[in-house]
Amino acid sequence: MSVWNEVVGQPEAVAALQGAVRDPAEMTHAWLFTGPPGSGRSVAAGAFAAALQCERGGCGRCHACTTALAGTHADVQVVTTEKLGIDIDVVRGLVQSAQRRPASGRWRVLLVEDADRMSERGANVLLKAVEEPPARTVWLLCAPSPEDLVATIRSRCRAVRLRVPAVEAVAQLLVRRDGVDPAMAAHAARAAQSHIGLARRLARDEGARIRRREVLRIALEVRGVGDAVLRAADLVDVAAEEATAATAERDAAERAALLRSLGAEGAATLPPAVRAQVGQLEKDQKARATRSRRDVLDRALVDLASLYRDVLVVQLGADVELVNAEARRDVERLAADTTPERTLRRLDAVRQARERIGANVNPLLAVEAMALELRP
Structure with a gap:
């Protein structure tokens, strides 16, 4: 120890x-x-x-x-x-x-x-x-x-x-610390690209694995302008829903605890001093929700970039392991349908979307612009 x-x-x-x-x-x-x-x-x-x-x-x-x-x-x-x-x-x-x-x-x-x-x-x-x-x-x-x-x-x-740890090291940690099945640990560590926290979540949460697969399908489903707009909206909505689900219970508990500490629990009308503190709490919660939505969306874009990275690996014949090995058939299909130059442009579109969201551009507009670049 x-x-x-x-x-x-x-x-x-x-x-x-x-x-x-x-x-x-x-x-x-x-x-x-x-x-x-x-x-x-x-x-x-x-x-x-x-x-x-x-x-x-x-x-x-x-x-x-x-x-x-x-x-x-x-x-x-x-x-x-x-x-x-x-x-x-x-x-x-x-x-x-x-x-x-x-x-x-x-x-x-x-x-x-x-x-x-x-x-x-x-x-x-x-x-x-x-x-x-x-x-x-x-x-x-x-x-x-x-x-x-x-x-x-x-x-x-x-x-x-610090450096990105090896996939094997992250998998071993999940097995040792969290009791995860070795095969699932290896899959989660690879899909998370050695991000320890995300690997743990993928290993333990089936919903997280399903959402990740849905993100990767964007690369296959965007065929025209209409598809791009619809899939962009879906991606932003899913990020918002996931962030809300992660914070809603905590927000309610914080509000209840604040009102209880101020002796205003169950009150029909809040005194001005109490309203001011509740307003500040709501402001902080809103800021937290904004960051949570951005973080969830950014992670989704990282996952999408990992798929195009795999496509490029196949196109160039590089002797490296795929991040999304379980989606090899989809990767090979995409690789056959386009050129390495086009794949690089798609990767660049994902990067620009992440940068724009980080610079406070409206997330839907940033993701729509990216999705349009993903078309064949």
Whole structure:
């Protein structure tokens, strides 16, 4: 048992982090964990936070390890956001927390997931704290790439670069940790392209596997303008429904808990002060729903791109495994019906759709433009 057991396929990164835990000369006050989605940035940072608090360097069994990993350690503060960005007020709160000495642990650890979602103003506030931290404070920032943070912050951090783990390593984790059947684990790990969280979901959720197959069928069903418009609308609607299903129960529970805490549960009319707090909650929930819809849609587009990637592999005769091996017949059919140049243009259309959605373009318009490029 060790805090590092969940950090899959990252031996170099784990070795560097373990060295810093053991040797004060290797330790620094700010770390930047980077890697593609699904590489385990937050998992690695969380394991490092636990190891820093552990007297045995991350045994995984002591009180320090278990509370740090569970998010209940008094000196480990984890910040994540379900909105489109991290509010500047959240960053200011972190900076204030950084000035306090550890209450009971060896370090005060501030772990910021999605640090790339900080606004420029938030990054400027954080910069001062990263430049001049107290002696026993350590910052752990997570982002897809170093370029996603302003240069002044990343230049003050020690980089920990993670890579996409091997499909076999992710499959083994699913078998060992979640008790997934080995064949299903291998299928899920390959379909998720080694994204650990998504692989777990695909392995355990039949609905998720069905929705993924429906996304892949877009490549076969878009034959004309009408098909493109209809399939684009279906894709956006499915993303919205999935996001709503994932958040509706939680939204209702949060509202009920807020009203109960304010003594207004069951009230026919809410006092002005209560209405203001409920309004703020609804605003936060709306922002969370927006991000959830975008994330679901982006994942669907990644799945679609994986199919065209397989088509290109077949067209070029490359000796690599298909991501969608179970759909080989469809892949070979598409490969025979078009050229590698056309496949590349389709891949580029999917990429542009993802970029446009990330830049706040209306999702339906972005997906419709993409679908039109998928026609024969």
